[in-house]
Amino acid sequence: MRVVVIGGTGHIGTFLVPRLVRAGHEVISLSRGTRAPYADAPEWQQVRHVAADRQQEDAAGTFGSRVAGLRPDAVVDLVCFTPDAAAALVGHLRGATGHLLHCGTMWRYGPSHRVPITEADGTPPVGEYGILKDRIARMLKQETASGGLTTTSLHPGHIVGPGWQPIGPLGNLDPGVWAALSAGHPLRIPGTGAELMHHVHADDVAQAFERALERRDAAAGEDFNVVAPSALNVRGYAHAVAGWFGRTAKLEPVTWQEFRGSTTAEFAGMSWDHLHRSQCLSIDKARTLLGYAPRYEPEDALLESVRWLVAHDRLRVAVPLAV
Template identity: 65%
Template sequence: MKIVVIGGSGHIGSFLVPRLVRAGHEVINVSRGSSPPYADVPEWQQVRQVTADRDHEEREGSFGDRVAALGADVVVDLICFTLESATALVESLRNQTEHLLHCGSIWRHGVSLKLPIAEGTESAAEPLDQYGIRKRDIAGMLKEETAAGGLATTSIHPGHIVGPGWLPIGPLGNLDPGVWHTIASGQPLQVPGSGTELMHHVHADDVAQAFEKAILHRDAAAGEDFNIVAPTALTVRGYVSIASSWFGQEPRMETVSWEEFRRTTTPEFADSSWAHLSRNHCMSIHKAASLIGYAPGYEPEQAVRESVQWLIDNKQLTVPSLLA
C-alpha cells in the first residue's frame, strides 16, 4: 500500500516508518523537515520526504487537500492536537483514502477510578486538561465518523512514550535529569505522595507495532480506539527500586507532602509530577491484543533502561556511576 505518515520523524515515526518500509509499503513522510528521525536506519533511504508547515497550511485551509493529493491508501496522523485540525483532515480524506489512523493519548482519561482502565468503560474520570480533552474529543469524532459510514478511522492511545534519544518520564513523573543522578549516587530521593502511584510507559517501537497491526487488520480496527502501553505499569516505589538496582544501589526514598516537594523543585517539574502521579494510570491492552494482535515487546523498565543507557552513552545524561 501507499502510506502517508504525518510527523514521521518523531518518537513514534522513527520506528513506524522503517517498519512499514520493511513490510513492503510505499511510504511518504510529511514533516517540517527540521529534524532527523531518532533511528538512522537504511530504510529511510526508500522514504519520500514531503516538507510541510502544517499550522500555516491549516490556517490557509490547504493542508488536508495537500495530503489527499498524495493518493495514499492509508494516512497515519501522529501530530494532530485539536478537534478542528482532525475534522478538517477527515473532510479532505473522506472518499479519498481507505483508512485514517490518529495518535491520541491515555491522557484522554482523567483520574483512575477502576484499574486497569479499559476503553469504553467508566474506569476513569473526565480528562483533566485541554490536551486530554482534545484527545478525547478527537477520538469521539473519529468513532462517530466511521459509525456513520464515512471514513474508516482508528485512534491509537499510547502511554508515556519511551525510547532511545530522549529522556523518559522518570520515577517522580517528570523529566528532571537530576532524579537519575540522585538514584545513581544512592542518595535519598524525595517522593511526593505515598509511592504507590502508577505510571504506564510504552516503548516507541511498541506504539509503532500497534499502528502497523491496525493497518494490517483494517476491518477489525475500523471505528475502534486502543490503549497502547507496556504489559505492566510501574509504581513510583517499584520504579525507584528497579532503577536503583541498575546502578548497584539500594533504593532510598523519603516520602514527603506535595507542599514540601514543591519547595524542593521547579514549578515545571512539580506540575509534571502532579499531572502524571495524580492520574494514577494503569491501562488494559486486552482490546488491542484481541482485535489486532498487539503484543508489546518491552516491559516498562526495559524500555526506560534502554533510554537511560542511550543518554549516558551519548553524554546527554551525567551520572556518578554507569549502569551495571
C-alpha cells in the first residue's frame, strides 16, 4: 500500500515509518520538516518526505486536499487535535482512500472508577485535550458506521522512548525528581502513592498501528487502547527508579496543598493532571482483534529512555546507572 503518515518524524512515527517500509509499503512522511526522527534507521532512505505545516494549512482549508492529492491507500494521522481538523480530512479522503487511522489518547477517559478501563466503560473525559480527542474518536466511529470512510482510532498511554523525557514518578517532567531518587534523597509525593500511570513504548504503539493496517476489516470502525501490559503507581515507579541507581526510595507523602507549595505551578498542575486520573487500561480488545503484543513492560521502556537521556547529557543524575 501507499501509506501517508502525518507527523511521521514524531514519537510514534519514528518507529512506525521504518516498520511500514520493512513490511513492503510505500511510505510518505508528512511533517513540518523541522526535525529528524528521534532514532535513525536505514529504512528512512526509502521514505518520501513532504513538508507541510498542519496548523497553517488546516486554517487555510488546504491540508485535506494536500493529503488526498498524494493518493494514499491508507493515512495514519498522528497529529490531529480538533474535531474540525479531523472532519476536514475525512471529507477529502472519503471515497478515495481505503483507511484512516487516528492517534487518540488515554485521556479520552476521565478519572478511573474501575480498572483496567476498557474501551466501553471509561468515565467522561476532563480537560480540553481529552474532551476534543474523545469527540474525534466518536465522530470517526460514526463515520464508518454510517457507511463512510473506514476509520480506526488507537489510544496510547504515556508514550516513552529514547530521545525525550518521559512522564516521571510524580506525573510531571520535573528533572529534580530523577536527581533526588538517584541521590537517595527524600522525595515528597502528593496523595497516597497508589495513583496509577500507564506508560507505553513508542515502538509498541507503532506495532499497534501496523497491526491495524494489516487487519483493516477487524479494525474498521473500532477504537483500541494501546498501553504496556501493566501500569505503575507512584510508589512502584519511584522505587524502580531509585533501584536503577542502587538506591532505596525515601518517599514522604504530603497533601496536595503542601506539594503545590514545594514545586512550580507548572509541575504541580502536570502532576494533578496525571495522578488524579489514576488510569490503568485494558488491552484485551487490541490483543484479540489486532494481535497486539507489546514487547515492553513500563519499567523496561522507562529505563531505556532514562539510559538514553543520561548517555546524551540530557538528564542530570547523582550517580551512574547501576543497571
